[in-house]
Amino acid sequence: MGCELLELGVLMPSQVDRLVAAEPNRDGTATLFIRDEAGGTREESVAFHPWMLVSGNALAESVPGSDDVIELSGGGIYNHRVTFPGQGEYFDAIKYLKKETGASPSSPLSPYRVVSDLTQQLLSLIPARLFRGMAFSDVHRLQLDIETYTTPGYDFPNASRVADEIIIVSLRDSTGWECCLSGPEMGEEKILSETVRLICERDPDVIEGHNLFNFDLPYIETRCKKLKVKFAIGRDGSTVKSRSSRFSAGERTSTYKRYDIYGRHIIDTYHLVQLHDVIHRDMQSYGLKAAARYFGVSAPERTYVEGSTISQVYREDPERLRAYAMDDVRETAGISEILSPSPFYQTQLIPISFQNCVTRGNATRIDSMLVAAYLSADVSIPSPQASRPFRGGLTGSLKAGIFENVWHVDVRSLYPSIIIAEGLQPRVDELGVYRRYLAKLREFRLMAKDAARAATGDEAGHYDALQGSFKVLINSFYGYAGFGQGTFNDYDLAEEVTAKGREILQMMLDSLEGDDATVIEMDTDGVYFVPPPGVVDTEVMQARVQSVLPDGIEVDLDTTYKAMLAYKAKNYVLLDHDDEVSITGAALKSRGLEPFQRRYIEELLTALIRGHDDVARGLAAEYAENIERHALPVTDFAKREVLSTAPRKYKEKLDAGKTRRSAAYELALVSDREYRQGDVVQFYVTGEKKSVAVSDAAKLLAEADPAVRDENIPYYLGKLKKLEKKFAEFLG
Numbered sequence: 001m002g003c004e005l006l007e008l009g010v011l012m013p014s015q016v017d018r019l020v021a022a023e024p025n026r027d028g029t030a031t032l033f034i035r036d037e038a039g040g041t042r043e044e045s046v047a048f049h050p051w052m053l054v055s056g057n058a059l060a061e062s063v064p065g066s067d068d069v070i071e072l073s074g075g076g077i078y079n080h081r082v083t084f085p086g087q088g089e090y091f092d093a094i095k096y097l098k099k100e101t102g103a104s105p106s107s108p109l110s111p112y113r114v115v116s117d118l119t120q121q122l123l124s125l126i127p128a129r130l131f132r133g134m135a136f137s138d139v140h141r142l143q144l145d146i147e148t149y150t151t152p153g154y155d156f157p158n159a160s161r162v163a164d165e166i167i168i169v170s171l172r173d174s175t176g177w178e179c180c181l182s183g184p185e186m187g188e189e190k191i192l193s194e195t196v197r198l199i200c201e202r203d204p205d206v207i208e209g210h211n212l213f214n215f216d217l218p219y220i221e222t223r224c225k226k227l228k229v230k231f232a233i234g235r236d237g238s239t240v241k242s243r244s245s246r247f248s249a250g251e252r253t254s255t256y257k258r259y260d261i262y263g264r265h266i267i268d269t270y271h272l273v274q275l276h277d278v279i280h281r282d283m284q285s286y287g288l289k290a291a292a293r294y295f296g297v298s299a300p301e302r303t304y305v306e307g308s309t310i311s312q313v314y315r316e317d318p319e320r321l322r323a324y325a326m327d328d329v330r331e332t333a334g335i336s337e338i339l340s341p342s343p344f345y346q347t348q349l350i351p352i353s354f355q356n357c358v359t360r361g362n363a364t365r366i367d368s369m370l371v372a373a374y375l376s377a378d379v380s381i382p383s384p385q386a387s388r389p390f391r392g393g394l395t396g397s398l399k400a401g402i403f404e405n406v407w408h409v410d411v412r413s414l415y416p417s418i419i420i421a422e423g424l425q426p427r428v429d430e431l432g433v434y435r436r437y438l439a440k441l442r443e444f445r446l447m448a449k450d451a452a453r454a455a456t457g458d459e460a461g462h463y464d465a466l467q468g469s470f471k472v473l474i475n476s477f478y479g480y481a482g483f484g485q486g487t488f489n490d491y492d493l494a495e496e497v498t499a500k501g502r503e504i505l506q507m508m509l510d511s512l513e514g515d516d517a518t519v520i521e522m523d524t525d526g527v528y529f530v531p532p533p534g535v536v537d538t539e540v541m542q543a544r545v546q547s548v549l550p551d552g553i554e555v556d557l558d559t560t561y562k563a564m565l566a567y568k569a570k571n572y573v574l575l576d577h578d579d580e581v582s583i584t585g586a587a588l589k590s591r592g593l594e595p596f597q598r599r600y601i602e603e604l605l606t607a608l609i610r611g612h613d614d615v616a617r618g619l620a621a622e623y624a625e626n627i628e629r630h631a632l633p634v635t636d637f638a639k640r641e642v643l644s645t646a647p648r649k650y651k652e653k654l655d656a657g658k659t660r661r662s663a664a665y666e667l668a669l670v671s672d673r674e675y676r677q678g679d680v681v682q683f684y685v686t687g688e689k690k691s692v693a694v695s696d697a698a699k700l701l702a703e704a705d706p707a708v709r710d711e712n713i714p715y716y717l718g719k720l721k722k723l724e725k726k727f728a729e730f731l732g
Helices: 057-062 087-101 118-125 188-202 212-227 269-280 288-295 307-316 318-339 341-347 354-359 362-376 414-422 433-454 457-474 477-481 491-514 538-546 595-609 613-628 647-655 663-670 713-726
Strands: 019-024 029-035 041-047 051-054 068-071 080-083 141-148 166-173 178-182 206-209 241-249 252-260 265-268 395-397 401-411 518-523 526-530 555-568 571-575 581-584 639-642 680-685 698-700
Touching: 019 118, 051 087, 057 068, 057 080, 118 362, 141 188, 141 212, 141 307, 141 318, 166 188, 166 212, 166 318, 178 188, 178 318, 188 212, 206 212, 206 318, 212 241, 212 252, 212 265, 212 269, 241 269, 265 269, 265 354, 269 288, 269 318, 269 354, 288 318, 307 318, 318 341, 341 354, 341 457, 362 433, 362 457, 362 477, 395 555, 401 414, 401 491, 401 518, 401 538, 414 433, 414 477, 414 491, 433 457, 433 477, 477 491, 491 518, 491 526, 491 538, 518 555, 538 555, 555 595, 571 595, 581 595, 595 613, 595 713, 613 713, 639 663, 647 663, 663 680, 663 698
Parallel strands: 141 206, 206 265
Antiparallel strands: 019 029, 029 041, 051 080, 068 080, 141 166, 166 178, 241 252, 395 518, 401 526, 401 555, 518 526, 555 571, 571 581, 639 680, 680 698
């Protein structure tokens, strides 16, 4: 078993090996970038004619500018593929159809359908998949990070301010090469032009960074424009392109500025850690330093510099700041080496770019895979079912409190196992690719897991990453059935799967309680419980649960904990046998709290789960005393807010009654500093009364005087008291 993925190559064919990028051009061609085994790259030009899918021959024949119409077999509504000589004719045809039909291509009732990602169109029909025949270590990756100067009086830099220059660009790549471009020896213009030159010279397939999209790349782009440096790092010599986009990780959706580089992929490790936390939900922060510590990639001698002191350190000790900047790119590389392999190996299966395999949702990836199978077979596709609600999995917290000797049993890939065991598939899937792909992916995942156990070193890591990427896709097939934009979605199927899942979880619950186990928490496919009195063998307990379940449904019971604090559904604390504490759930680690509140919760939960009850009970009094005598730094009380719009626009909306008062914007408006969209405002609450209007009592953190403390003690004591009450049941 290797990178060719065995028979998966038959299911998802690729005519090109070691393809690292594919770029459609406007003239009816596409450029393929292929990395040879010696490490160099070569280009190949192929014909590429953009296409769309249309319902009915009459409409297909009426589309202007087309060079071919292909009738597709099967009973799907989109039964003709119309191709065009180049992108100009293709986009003109979309405008024509929008006007003639009155429907956009994204409308569920539209008589035509467009795959807006031209790279997906290209890879689907060549057919080809990126990185086939390559391991993750074969890809040339470059890490980038910048440090910037901040004008005195401001909390954070803003690229639009003349003095807020880029003072350091740190670079490294997967060959071990490293470079630090910095002042004061080099001016900003030279730093930027050298950055562009070195990126082109090193010729990476992938550019990586932490928060690249929302900070580094926009900052570099803005400063390049100011200094008239051409930000041309595309493989064809083109400049970067950007647009506003949205990124979803679980229930959180955020906007970001998406960048595209011709012939290269951009991987933002900030996105990767968010996706990791959707599954594990135990990260305290998504920042680079916290994430590096979480993943264990921080060097023992790592240089740290507080963000607020970067400008000062640059003036006084630039060598220290350079060391700090280089550690940033090393940590970025370390995080990527852990988290990037999963989307990398998915890209070998799915006809989209590596970059899109990170930023697009799982259901969208599966849809592209299924649609490509139909297109390569010249079979028509259906339109998605209209969205409707359906009942989900069985979840809930049965008991609250602190429990010792807690075990966890879960079903291996519950929903995929149900689909395979019950022989389910979407009713509109004429070719049966949904269930066939799912079964093959599950089979290959088990093979990869076995191979990982038998291998050592890099080979073991390769197979582990491979099985991990299969796992992500496998577990998303159920969600696809209830995905509103899914071509082959089927809400009856989704309902049938969740009903069976609830039934199976109830069987597990009944079995455990019948054995006198104490069930604490259920979450869709698993149960936390205290084992029955006298039971010490996990294999015995697993066999008991397994015996009540139907064929094709298998359970694992391989995780135990010293203790568990159950707060409420999906919010709990676990203590492992190495005495490490993990906290899960938004109610226990809200990022909307002030720093002192987050630290209080973490210290309280850690003391409780470790059995340090006296410490836990005295913690609030200790914090209260420190607040009253100003022993905590003012930064512990500060909130941080990004100005999503210009302060003057906020004022216009406020005057028109279209928005509420905001402390951050009110402070920006009255400040003698010129705040702009994108600036960060940090503030705390002043005064002497517990109940205050924050927008009236807020003060900029930058204006705090360490010698004259003025934080609102009654206000913050009130917040502390609320937290203490929140956890009163655990304090006795």
